[in-house]
Amino acid sequence: MLPRGASSMPPPPNPAAYFPPPRVTLPSGLEILRTYSGAVIFLEILFGTIVWILVASTRVPLPLLQGWVMFVAVTSWFLSIVFLCVFLFGYANRVAVNWNQTDFLFHGATFVFYFGAFLLQAATTSLHYFPRKFNSTTQEKILGDHEYNISIAASV
Secondary structure: OOOOOOOOOOOOOOHHHHOOOOOOOOOOHHHHHHOHHHHHHHHHHHHHHHHHHHHHOOOOOOHHHHHHHHHHHHHHHHHHHHHHHHHHOOHHHOOOOOHHHHHHHHHHHHHHHHHHHHHHHHHHHHOOOOEOOOOOOOOOEOOOHHHHHHHHHHHO
């Protein structure tokens, strides 16, 4: 017989026992720069800056295409800096997120966006020999020779 006021139901389980915090295998602080992930983030910041500068230094013959390229370069650059700061300042140890999966998804999404931007920039570059105005008697090209070279560098 149960004592008065006692229930035959077992107590609810402790949720902390079933959901342990994920283990972070990526280091915090400056040690993140010695991992592959840190090196990739650093390269994303470096090449994003270069693409940003190169696209911004040319005339924009096709605003829709090159606008997306600039959006991807600036947004990825900013998010890469934020993501790197999360590890540099140790916030990864304070937030209970699976950082290994988040790192994989971040780099995968960045790759997809940069690959799409590459295709659009390469498409813009391939129009180098087409005239700017089809109804004009002058044959001004969409991209000048200098801008063509810069556009090739931005594509690469």
